[in-house]
Amino acid sequence: MRILLVLVKIVMVIMMNDALKKIKSSADKLKDDVLKGNKAELEAPVRSLNNVIYNKNDGFFELKGLMKKRTLTANTVKTFAQTLRVMSLSKSLIETEDIATKREAYYVSKNWDEARFKEQNESDAVMDDIEAMFSVNREQLGFIADEHGGSVAGELVVIDKDPNSGEELRIDCTRFGSGAYSIPSDVEHLRFETKAKSMIVIETNGMFERLNKHGFWRTANCIIVSMGGVPTRACRRFIRRLSDDADLDVFVFTDGDPYGYLNIYRTLKVGSGNAAHINEFFCVPRAKFLGITPDDIADYKLPTHPLKDVDIKRIKDGIKNDPFVHAHKSWQDALSKLMKNGKRAEQQALAKHGLNFVVSDYLPEKLKKPDSWLD
Amino acid sequence: MRILLVLVKIVMVIMMNDALKKIKSSADKLKDDVLKGNKAELEAPVRSLNNVIYNKNDGFFELKGLMKKRTLTANTVKTFAQTLRVMSLSKSLIETEDIATKREAYYVSKNWDEARFKEQNESDAVMDDIEAMFSVNREQLGFIADEHGGSVAGELVVIDKDPNSGEELRIDCTRFGSGAYSIPSDVEHLRFETKAKSMIVIETNGMFERLNKHGFWRTANCIIVSMGGVPTRACRRFIRRLSDDADLDVFVFTDGDPYGYLNIYRTLKVGSGNAAHINEFFCVPRAKFLGITPDDIADYKLPTHPLKDVDIKRIKDGIKNDPFVHAHKSWQDALSKLMKNGKRAEQQALAKHGLNFVVSDYLPEKLKKPDSWLD
Secondary structure, three states: HHHHHHHHHHHHHHHHHHHHHHHHHHHHHHHHHHHHOOOEEEEEEEEOOEEEEEEEEEEEEEEEOOOEEEEOOOOOOOOOOOHHHHHHHHHHHOOOOOOOHHHHHHHHHHHOOOHHOOOOOHHHHHHHHHHHHHHHOOHHHHOOOOOOOEEEOOEEEEEEEOOOOOOEEEEOOOOOOOOOEEEEOOOOOOOOOOOEEEEEOOOOOHHHHHHHHHOOOHHHEEEEOOOOOOHHHHHHHHHHHHHHHHEEEEEEEEOHHHHHHHHHHHHHHHEEEEHHHHHHHHHOOOOOEEOOOOHHHHHOOOOOOOOOOOHHHHHHHHHOOOHHHHHHHHHHHHHHHHHHHEEOHHHHHHHHHHHOOOHHHHHHHHHHHHHHOOO | HHHHHHHHHHHHHHHHHHHHHHHHHHHHHHHHHHHHOOOHHHHHHHHOHHHEEEOOOOOEEEEOOOOEEEEEEOOOHHHHHHHHHHHHHHHHHHHHOOOOEEHHHHHHHHHOOOHOOOOOHHHHHHHHHHHHHHHOOOOHEEOOOOOOOEEEEEEOEEEOOOOOOOOOEEEEEOOOOOOEEOOOOOOOEEEEEOOOOOEEEEEEEEHHHHHHHOHHHOOEEEEEEEEOOOOOOOHHHHHHHHHHHHEEEEEEEEEEOOOHHHHHHHHHOOOOOHHHHHHHHHHOOOOEOOOHHHHHHOOOOOOOOOOOOHHHHHHHHHHHOOHHHOOOHOOOHHHHHHHHOEEEEEHHHHHHHHHOOOHHHHHHHHHHOOOHOOO
16 A cells, blocks of 8 residues: 555656656757857647547547747747746646646746736746646646636545645545535546546536435446536546546536537536647546437426527537537537527436436446446 | 435425426416406516616515516417416426426427417517516426536535435535535535635636635635626525524625626625516525725726726616615615726636635635624
């Protein structure tokens, strides 16, 4: 056990050092170039959908390799200085094992005289560039978002440490009663112990509480996670790491609408276009869609709402432009069927058959029928 | 210990029975009236700001006593039937110790033929009426919102029970590492053990994580709560119950802007106008404002943003119409000063002096100076 702990610590230090090393060597090279009078340059991948490729086997949106170079000139000196300042802030965060929200980092810059950022979107963009430049994720650089990361209950022990004493903490997610474990913004250091067979990740907090209240995770031998809409990066990374470490299937339970299909499920499974440089860390290749499909709407005679204009636009965009939809026939069919019927249904619509129909019938039935899952 | 547990159970059963009894006796009376051919009526308090009174000593917005009567006629028969249906749903929720989100309750109505609700705002309004009619809170009726209730860390043991086995669960909030305890939607059944002296409730999750990461709750012997913006009812009720049970002061740490002052702090402390019938349960009379005051902005030389139009409107509205502001000279002064300076500042702005200035200087200084708190 102690040996394991030591190993884990070594791996963590290496990971940290990886970001640290990249920052240092990049800064050293730059300093060298400047001192020798060479052209000083920073290079980062282009971050947009036209620099993205999707290969079903790899399972996430990948960069094609287009790079943009920024050369140090009179015009770029401010952005250059800001990039180096943020790299330096990241270095000190890593060295002191501290974190900063994106908002805090923006305010820290207020002391950087001419290099201060005017608006947070400027500092956010620099962070994204650095993340892409070094192929590390923002959390490894010490920067976190100011978001709630999701809630967890079920057959899982999360192993963390006391930030002050370093003591190992074992967090037993079967023992929170009606409450839950709240995922922190940075999950890289967490370890897991579980005998569960799968995870069910849920769009709404209300549905999560229902499954928790009725101990669904116990009867289904699973772990349940509330995403609260589109999952945050912390939540996605938590699901991914847990799925990898404990060899778990991930079932995604959302509303039956384009938002649930493309914004929540697609982003969780393969990532997003404008953050392709980090999808590798945040995608969840083993995700399967268990939520409300167009067939469910018919089979379970669910109450529906008409598609809104924004739904229709999202379906058309998805079919036309989304490499994920292009690669998955099942999703082309599902989106077309949704469009044809002109109706969407929420996960709460199952309550029409009784509040606990979802626990007693819907989920057990769906879990038993792999051919009803969408990939 | 066992005796305590039994006592708590009895109190809970009485509270539950209170709502149950009120539902039953109201339904019985109605049935009687209908069978005897008398005029059948339901009566509930008017829910609006002109039916609200604020007395500083009571500490929350109270109802003045205006009532609205709904008499059963051909025109009102549908609303009448819907109200009785929702009362009946609540009765079965209480009897089976189950819960339903407001959204789920809306969908349950889809099976009520002519009494079905067309839109959720209709079923929400009926719930609010029933809540006001019986002077109980919605959670006691078994209805919850679909919201995340906030995160907790620090010197606190929450006592809950396993929803299935009934086993007592002790949740130690010092042992979540970088994570936290996630507050459930219904907190009525929770009990608390703590030696903390106070609670600090925080607007943003990012600031909460900073205080958690640096073990601020340990050095300050307190409990920290992340509200994530305007606190949900579950979060407000949790803070209130914990403050009462453990005799704790509550310090509120928000941004220095009208939203932090009036939407977050005012709502937490005394409640809101359109839900005056439940403020009694949800207000936190011991709340003190510890967040960024207009004086802090000057004293700590914080980076600011200009007030937006919506900020200015909120200040004017508050000074003119808010009974809470009318009763508290300190808030009139603070709002006027903010207006005069035309500047607001966020809690993250403290990062200008270093990321951990808030932990090492700001909070310890403010906690030591009661005359810097706003009431």
